[in-house]
Amino acid sequence: MNPGAVRTLPLVEVEDVSKGTYWLRFHAPAGFACDPGHFFMLSSPENGAPFLGRPLSIGDVHGERFGFLVRALGGATAWFRTLPVGSPIRLVGPLGRPFLQPERSVHCMVAGGIGLAPFFYLARRLRATQPGARIELRYGERSADAHAPLMEAEGELFDVVERFTDDGSLGARGTVVDGLDDRLGDPNAAWYACGPHAMLRALARRLDEAGATDVQFSLEERMACGFGVCQACIVPNRSGKPRYRLLCMDGPVLDPREVAW
Ligand SMILES: Cc1cc2nc3c(=O)[nH]c(=O)nc-3n(C[C@H](O)[C@H](O)[C@H](O)COP(=O)(O)OP(=O)(O)OC[C@H]3O[C@@H](n4cnc5c(N)ncnc54)[C@H](O)[C@@H]3O)c2cc1C
Ligand code: FES
Incomplete structure (x- = not known):
């Protein structure tokens, strides 16, 4: 078991980026290290937080800062947004199994909603x-x-960005x-996805039908x-042996072919 380090750090910056979505940023203390796909449990007992820790994927680590991209969905994720800069936040982590990073000529990331975070x-x-x-x-x-908005990440981190909306109000409708x-069936592509369960289930089926083998999904469950x-x-295991796995220990990054969707 790896319960991660426990640190209490002051909140350095809160940045709103779109409706209900914001970055929480911190200075990285000495010895801070984590990999893409790891998550942390965040809470703030010093501020009287009325909840247990909430899992958040590491969003970015850049220079001396690291941050979490958060969507206010309920009690805790809305409450974090109200905290002033300087508030002490308790972080436990890094936790879980991060993304493997196979050597490939193309890396395809598929994000639904706040699944953009990692x-x-x-x-x-x-x-x-x-x-x-190519990313x-x-x-x-x-x-x-x-x-x-992806700002300088578009071009700097991502060579190509394709946007989609259900109502067609930005990018392609759908x-x-x-x-x-255009990418399905490309044998040089590694696939990574994060988003709502229904999206991941549909994506798992399409990638499976296309014969994609290098596929990793970051899943969510209550923790x-x-x-x-x-x-x-x-998380129910497709093979049934074992019947279930614990997402916090065996994931959150899993091969979707191992999941009983
Ligand atoms: C490994 C992992 C990484 C995550 N990374 C991020 C991240 O980077 N950014 C981010 O904004 N969120 C992330 N989440 C989700 C985040 O933890 C939940 O949104 C949060 O726990 C909800 O807490 P809340 O108190 O705001 O909402 P609550 O008031 O507890 O619930 C609000 C609504 O969200 C649903 N809900 C709550 N938690 C989950 C969940 N884990 N999965 C599906 N539905 C849920 C509830 O059923 C309810 O409908 C992650 C979750 C996991 C498991
Ligand atoms: S969150 Fe407690 S066992 Fe996984």
């Missing part, structure tokens, strides 16, 4: 370790107002799963502890 850091790492590789992002939201045809104690985060 791909800044993943792209930054791949850019550094595989400078000749593509397909990113879908319900509507234009939810789309997080879901990210509709926009894969109370983040390191294997509470058993809240079970």
Whole structure:
């Protein structure tokens, strides 16, 4: 079991990027290290947080700062947004199994909604370790107002960005799963995805039908502890042996062919 380090750090910056979505940023203390796909449990007992820690994927690590891209969905994710700069935040991590980074000429990232979060850091790492590789992002939201602007990440981290909205208000109308045809079947592509369960299930089927073998999804389940104690985060295993896995320990990054969707 790897329960990660426990640190209390002051919040350095809160930046709103789109409707309900914001970055929480911190100075990286000495010895801070994590890999793309790792997550941290965040809480703030010093501020009287009325909840247990919440899991957040590492969003980016750049220079002396690291951050989390957060969407205010409920109690905790809305409450973090109200905290003033300087507030102490308790972070436990890094936790879980991060993305593998196979050597490929094309890396295709597919994000639905706040599933965008882990791909800044993943792209930054791949850019550094595989400078000749092409990094593509397909990113879908319900509507234009939810789309997080990618700013300098577009071009710097992602060679190609294709945007999708359910209502057609930005980019192509439809879901990210509709926009894969040009890459499906490319044997040089590694695939990474994060987003709502229904999107991941549909994407898993399409990639499977296309014969893609290098596929990693970052999944979400409710998590109370983040390191294997509470058993809240079970994911049914396709082979049935074992019947379930714990997402916080065996994931959150899994091969979708191992999941009973
Ligand atoms: C490994 C992991 C990484 C994550 N990374 C990020 C991230 O980078 N950015 C981010 O904004 N969020 C991320 N999440 C989701 C985030 O943890 C949840 O949004 C958060 O726990 C919701 O807490 P809340 O108190 O705001 O909402 P609550 O008030 O507890 O719930 C609000 C609504 O969201 C649903 N919900 C809550 N948690 C989850 C969940 N884990 N999966 C699906 N539905 C849920 C509830 O059923 C409810 O409908 C991640 C989750 C996991 C497991
Ligand atoms: S979150 Fe507690 S066992 Fe996975």
